Amino acid sequence: MAMRKLKIGLLGCGTVGRGLxxxxxxxDSLIRQRTGVELRITQILVRDLExxxxxxxxxxxxxxxxxxxxxxxxxVVELVGGIEPARAFIQQSLAGGKHVVTANKxxxxxxxxxxxxxxxxxxVRLGFEASVCGGIPIIRALRNGLVGNNIQSLSGILNGTxxxxxxxxTEDGVDFAVALREAQAKGxxxxxxxxxxxxxxxxxxxxxxxxxxxNAQVSAEGIQxxxxxxxxxxxxxxxxxxxxxxxxxxxxxxxxxxxxxxAAPVLLPSPHQLAGVRDENNAVLVxxxxxxxxxxxxxxxxxxxxxxxxxxxxxxIACHKGGFPLSDATRLSTAVRDYQSKHYLRFVVESPSAIxxxxxxxxxxxxxxxxxxxxxxxxxxxxxxxxxxxxxAPQTIIEASLQELARIGVTKTRSIALRVAG
Amino acid sequence: MAMRKLKIGLLGCGTVGRGLxxxxxxxDSLIRQRTGVELRITQILVRDLExxxxxxxxxxxxxxxxxxxxxxxxxVVELVGGIEPARAFIQQSLAGGKHVVTANKxxxxxxxxxxxxxxxxxxVRLGFEASVCGGIPIIRALRNGLVGNNIQSLSGILNGTxxxxxxxxTEDGVDFAVALREAQAKGxxxxxxxxxxxxxxxxxxxxxxxxxxxNAQVSAEGIQxxxxxxxxxxxxxxxxxxxxxxxxxxxxxxxxxxxxxxAAPVLLPSPHQLAGVRDENNAVLVxxxxxxxxxxxxxxxxxxxxxxxxxxxxxxIACHKGGFPLSDATRLSTAVRDYQSKHYLRFVVESPSAIxxxxxxxxxxxxxxxxxxxxxxxxxxxxxxxxxxxxxAPQTIIEASLQELARIGVTKTRSIALRVAG
Numbered sequence: 001m002a003m004r005k006l007k008i009g010l011l012g013c014g015t016v017g018r019g020l021x022x023x024x025x026x027x028d029s030l031i032r033q034r035t036g037v038e039l040r041i042t043q044i045l046v047r048d049l050e051x052x053x054x055x056x057x058x059x060x061x062x063x064x065x066x067x068x069x070x071x072x073x074x075x076v077v078e079l080v081g082g083i084e085p086a087r088a089f090i091q092q093s094l095a096g097g098k099h100v101v102t103a104n105k106x107x108x109x110x111x112x113x114x115x116x117x118x119x120x121x122x123x124v125r126l127g128f129e130a131s132v133c134g135g136i137p138i139i140r141a142l143r144n145g146l147v148g149n150n151i152q153s154l155s156g157i158l159n160g161t162x163x164x165x166x167x168x169x170t171e172d173g174v175d176f177a178v179a180l181r182e183a184q185a186k187g188x189x190x191x192x193x194x195x196x197x198x199x200x201x202x203x204x205x206x207x208x209x210x211x212x213x214x215n216a217q218v219s220a221e222g223i224q225x226x227x228x229x230x231x232x233x234x235x236x237x238x239x240x241x242x243x244x245x246x247x248x249x250x251x252x253x254x255x256x257x258x259x260x261x262x263a264a265p266v267l268l269p270s271p272h273q274l275a276g277v278r279d280e281n282n283a284v285l286v287x288x289x290x291x292x293x294x295x296x297x298x299x300x301x302x303x304x305x306x307x308x309x310x311x312x313x314x315x316x317i318a319c320h321k322g323g324f325p326l327s328d329a330t331r332l333s334t335a336v337r338d339y340q341s342k343h344y345l346r347f348v349v350e351s352p353s354a355i356x357x358x359x360x361x362x363x364x365x366x367x368x369x370x371x372x373x374x375x376x377x378x379x380x381x382x383x384x385x386x387x388x389x390x391x392x393a394p395q396t397i398i399e400a401s402l403q404e405l406a407r408i409g410v411t412k413t414r415s416i417a418l419r420v421a422g
Numbered sequence: 423m424a425m426r427k428l429k430i431g432l433l434g435c436g437t438v439g440r441g442l443x444x445x446x447x448x449x450d451s452l453i454r455q456r457t458g459v460e461l462r463i464t465q466i467l468v469r470d471l472e473x474x475x476x477x478x479x480x481x482x483x484x485x486x487x488x489x490x491x492x493x494x495x496x497x498v499v500e501l502v503g504g505i506e507p508a509r510a511f512i513q514q515s516l517a518g519g520k521h522v523v524t525a526n527k528x529x530x531x532x533x534x535x536x537x538x539x540x541x542x543x544x545x546v547r548l549g550f551e552a553s554v555c556g557g558i559p560i561i562r563a564l565r566n567g568l569v570g571n572n573i574q575s576l577s578g579i580l581n582g583t584x585x586x587x588x589x590x591x592t593e594d595g596v597d598f599a600v601a602l603r604e605a606q607a608k609g610x611x612x613x614x615x616x617x618x619x620x621x622x623x624x625x626x627x628x629x630x631x632x633x634x635x636x637n638a639q640v641s642a643e644g645i646q647x648x649x650x651x652x653x654x655x656x657x658x659x660x661x662x663x664x665x666x667x668x669x670x671x672x673x674x675x676x677x678x679x680x681x682x683x684x685a686a687p688v689l690l691p692s693p694h695q696l697a698g699v700r701d702e703n704n705a706v707l708v709x710x711x712x713x714x715x716x717x718x719x720x721x722x723x724x725x726x727x728x729x730x731x732x733x734x735x736x737x738x739i740a741c742h743k744g745g746f747p748l749s750d751a752t753r754l755s756t757a758v759r760d761y762q763s764k765h766y767l768r769f770v771v772e773s774p775s776a777i778x779x780x781x782x783x784x785x786x787x788x789x790x791x792x793x794x795x796x797x798x799x800x801x802x803x804x805x806x807x808x809x810x811x812x813x814x815a816p817q818t819i820i821e822a823s824l825q826e827l828a829r830i831g832v833t834k835t836r837s838i839a840l841r842v843a844g
Binding site: 014019023024026027030031033034035077097129134135137140141143145146147148150216271273276283288289290291293294295296297298299304305307308309311312315320364 | 441444446447448452453455456457489496551556557558559562566567568569570571572637693695698705711712713714715716717718719720726727728729731733734735737738742
């Protein structure tokens with residue numbers, strides 16, 4: 001097997017960048033043996049030359065992007081993140097005939113289609129396996145492994161922070177705030193966790209996956225997004241007693257030729273394939289017309305898992321010199337679907353006797369009550385509640401009922417409504 | 423995007439062949455849109471021209487292999503199965519500069535390396551995604567998605583027939599023979615189920631996966647193979663009471679630079695990721711140094727799932743005209759490892775009081791007894807038993823103890839010993 005050399009210019013040397021340097025160094029001979037490709041990182045863009053970066057050769061570092069972009073490398077790896085200057089770096093690399101590999105989920109969710117078009121026009125490749133679900137080769141599965149399938153639905157646990165928090169709430173009975181602090185202490189959550197816990201990170205990933213799976217262009221506004229801040233330990237426990245697990249799930253499905261997209265907490269029946277995905281792990285469940293239901297799960301983030309995905313793109317590009325064709329994405333309409341499903345409702349009430357008017361109004365609106373429980377406050381600081389598991393009902397009716405109950409003063413503060421999946 | 427045409431010669435039109443024709447017909451425009459490739463099946467080799475094949479154009483059929491092999495197609499799909507003439511067909515196609523896609527697990531397990539070498543020498547591609555786990559893109563995951571990882575272990579439920587039978591035994595409490603008949607009635611098991619239920623099919627798949635994952639050449643003799651015929655409904659129930667599920671699992675792991683390979687029934691703790699894989703589904707759990715543990719699961723066989731895998735190889739070849747480099751496989755030694763693990767033992771005894779000598783002899787041999795139960799026969803036709811869950815002990819000592827107990831007449835007929843995983 002003839003050995004090929006690939007010169008890599010690296011933009012950014014944060015968590016994933018250092019992971020890439022570590023992996024290329026550690027598994028160098030293995031990769032050469034498997035693929036006949038010798039990888040060499042020739043230059044690394046950083047902001048601060050003096051910062052400690054164990055294992056990284058300081059001679060490769062530069063603070064000038066131009067030095068990386070114009071140094072004759074074959075491929076540019078963009079790991080600086082954010083929109084600018086990342087986009088300009090990628091555009092300049094593609095225009096210069098260089099292949100690009102990126103982990104930049106925010107940029108791809110915003111502008112992926114035009115970047116892919118630019119790559120196609122230049123007959124170079126744009127790899128982005130690391131942008132969704134870290135080390136899980138889900139992009140590759142959608143573009144290659146399942147290429148002959150008409151995809152019917154795709155759903156997944158795409159945000160490791162939400163999943164870690166909900167797992168701790170489920171298994172340790174702690175509240176959201178406690179679990180969030182633990183996630184932050186372990187490095188699974190940012191100091192400002194908004195993007196993760198409010199569902200936006202999962203929505204961005206869902207957009208990237210849905211565009212590939214359904215050959216569609218999806219607008220960010222077409223995705224219903226809800227986070228997990230309002231979920232309490234009591235909710236998690238009550239769900240558990242009913243045989244459900246609360247998970248933050250992103251779903252895209254084709255309903256009457258319209259794509260319905262949602263990233264929100266739901267109750268999954270305990271035997272559901274996504275219900276057993278614990279801690280910071282991610283998982284994607286894809287249903288195709290030929291393969292049926294297929295699950296991919298593993299570590300969705302982290303230095304080495306993400307570096308593994310970057311590396312798979314690099315090797316793929318090195319092995320296949322030809323351009324990877326871009327699909328002519330069709331513009332599928334995106335529809336906010338009125339889900340017919342069971343719901344778990346939780347109301348804060350003055351007195352638990354509110355179970356009467358609550359169930360009465362729900363039933364009068366056509367929302368069948370499967371189970372209802374009046375729950376007295378356990379302590380001074382907690383509140384009386386009514387919890388309801390409904391039969392299948394449209395989400396719009398559920399929401400109208402919640403508003404009616406608030407308007408007539410039966411419920412205090414914001415009530416919660418979670419869809420029961422499966 | 424420029425449209426490319428790919429002419430496909432199809433050898434064999436059984437279950438997977440008809441699935442391929444159906445899928446290519448049904449998802450033709452989708453595949454063209456996604457990849458810019460127009461697929462055309464130009465000729466199909468069959469044994470009997472008159473057999474009913476709904477959806478297959480009779481004008482394409484021929485009984486002469488030469489007509490398919492010499493008709494100017496770009497790619498040959500081999501779905502006749504078995505060793506010969508499948509091997510000769512593939513060799514002739516490769517020698518003629520044609521790409522080949524095959525689902526032939528038995529042939530690849532026997533002779534995969536020399537066929538891959540032949541493809542590499544001719545600068546053509548040999549695709550075999552469909553040979554293992556049907557629609558699950560596990561070959562692609564190992565060759566591409568996880569290419570930068572040093573794989574530490576790989577284990578999976580690779581035989582759908584065994585898994586269907588064990589699932590029925592677990593969930594319905596039926597015995598092996600009843601579950602096997604149900605599997606046969608549903609088309610999940612052959613009239614002669616030997617290859618499946620005795621573990622050989624799983625062993626062949628394990629060989630193919632292990633060679634890719636570990637860059638090794640594995641000899642069939644290096645794999646420990648056990649089937650599931652001896653497992654009874656009582657075993658399954660007893661395992662369940664202890665918190666375990668019995669599954670047939672194929673495992674390859676690197677222990678001190680030697681590869682240890684095994685395809686055998688084991689007890690998995692109920693929360694284990696493979697424990698929840700039900701019915702005829704397959705799953706593969708891979709542990710890589712970068713990605714950690716990753717699970718792939720889905721339908722492991724069947725007409726359309728396997729056709730989906732064949733199609734993914736076809737499209738991949740059509741899109742990347744260059745040859746996919748073959749790794750220079752190293753010869754890793756294969757070692758039959760002496761597993762240190764907990765075991766579930768079941769003995770048929772004259773009287774349940776044999777629990778005394780059994781536990782005494784086990785303990786004297788250094789096998790710690792965690793739990794033991796003396797079980798009286800439920801009816802005339804069943805037998806008295808002693809069941810034991812041991813602490814971790816080497817497999818060799820367990821086997822020696824079983825032989826000793828049989829020799830001194832404490833146990834009747836063959837005893838059973840299953841490893842407890844996890």
